[in-house]
Amino acid sequence: MNEPAPGPLAALRGAGKRYGAVHALDGVDLEVRPGEVLAVLGPNGAGKSTALGLLTGRVGADAGRVSLFGGDPRQPEIRRHIGVMLQEARLPDALRVHEHVALHSSYYGAPRPVAESLELAGLTALARRPYGALSGGEQRRVQFALALCGRPALMFVDEPTTGLDVEARRNFWQVIRRLRDEGVAIVLTTHYLEEADALADRIVLLAGGRVRAEGSPEQLKRQAAGSCVTARSHLSPEVIAAWPEAAAVQRMEGRLQVRTAQPEQLLRRWLAADPSLAGLQVQALSLEDAFLDLTRAPAAAGVRQEAIA
Numbered sequence: 001m002n003e004p005a006p007g008p009l010a011a012l013r014g015a016g017k018r019y020g021a022v023h024a025l026d027g028v029d030l031e032v033r034p035g036e037v038l039a040v041l042g043p044n045g046a047g048k049s050t051a052l053g054l055l056t057g058r059v060g061a062d063a064g065r066v067s068l069f070g071g072d073p074r075q076p077e078i079r080r081h082i083g084v085m086l087q088e089a090r091l092p093d094a095l096r097v098h099e100h101v102a103l104h105s106s107y108y109g110a111p112r113p114v115a116e117s118l119e120l121a122g123l124t125a126l127a128r129r130p131y132g133a134l135s136g137g138e139q140r141r142v143q144f145a146l147a148l149c150g151r152p153a154l155m156f157v158d159e160p161t162t163g164l165d166v167e168a169r170r171n172f173w174q175v176i177r178r179l180r181d182e183g184v185a186i187v188l189t190t191h192y193l194e195e196a197d198a199l200a201d202r203i204v205l206l207a208g209g210r211v212r213a214e215g216s217p218e219q220l221k222r223q224a225a226g227s228c229v230t231a232r233s234h235l236s237p238e239v240i241a242a243w244p245e246a247a248a249v250q251r252m253e254g255r256l257q258v259r260t261a262q263p264e265q266l267l268r269r270w271l272a273a274d275p276s277l278a279g280l281q282v283q284a285l286s287l288e289d290a291f292l293d294l295t296r297a298p299a300a301a302g303v304r305q306e307a308i309a
């Protein structure tokens with residue numbers, strides 16, 4: 001007989017959080033599955049940290065449900081099985097790196113050996129250095145060591161590689177993969193598309209407090225893939241926006257710029273409708289452009305009139 005699929009380790013169901021007039025989260029559904037790396041992406045203010053705050057019990061939801069290991073993340077006993085690295089952490093400067101890790105490890109029932117936590121975070125050579133004498137990137141690594149030292153089943157790491165140099169970022173990616181191979185599920189927020197692409201099994205893309213897209217990096221790339229066709233034409237943007245191949249139309253310095261996933265079909269239709277079409281350019285969208293498109297609210301009529309300087 002087949003085992004039933006294990007339920008999510010953590011979930012938001014229709015979760016909402018307001019700060020005054022700001023909807024930091026507005027009806028968000030999200031789940032973290034066992035053993036996966038889930039990347040939460042989105043522009044500044046998208047609601048990424050708020051989502052992590054809800055899941056880790058630091059922030060209370062105004063609407064919807066939040067669950068962690070099937071319980072309420074606001075209960076300290078439930079939170080004992082997670083490791084958290086926030087965007088900012090204040091730790092005593094005078095304590096040495098190994099003292100921080102040993103102290104933090106003592107809060108858990110079955111922590112990793114301190115030397116192993118230091119090694120995983122790339123801190124072995126810095127173990128005797130006072131925290132206050134570390135660089136910003138090195139301090140991030142200590143915060144990461146504190147998140148993993150309790151051998152959590154689920155880790156939440158908020159922008160872990162911001163401020164890290166390229167080598168430190170690549171090392172961090174290796175450690176994340178190693179932890180995942182151990183069966184640890186990891187939720188990370190990042191502004192680096194490349195990082196989500198390299199690490200994530202799934203991506204949830206937030207913008208304006210809502211989920212805009214969700215799927216594996218490959219699925220999201222396919223969803224976002226597209227081209228940008230630009231030309232001078234006597235047709236109005238409204239006419240082109242009504243074509244099935246046109247995702248969005250924009251006026252640009254006397255020309256029309258059309259986003260499309262089917263550039264060949266679009267061009268055939270455009271040329272048939274306007275044989276005088278001139279100044280034609282076809283460009284592939286970069287992945288970054290495509291993600292920006294996915295995070296924007298769809299324009300009501302698919303036409304953006306503003307000129308790009």
Ligand SMILES: Nc1ncnc2c1ncn2[C@@H]1O[C@H](COP(=O)(O)OP(=O)(O)OP(=O)(O)O)[C@@H](O)[C@H]1O
Nearest residue numbers: 019022023024042043044045046047048049050051
């Ligand atoms: N404590 C707070 N008080 C008031 N507004 C808040 C608070 N925390 C978050 N917000 C607002 O909620 C929205 C979502 O913020 P959040 O920090 O979750 O976004 P984010 O996606 O993590 O952004 P960033 O990438 O800049 O870290 C923003 O508009 C933010 O200004």
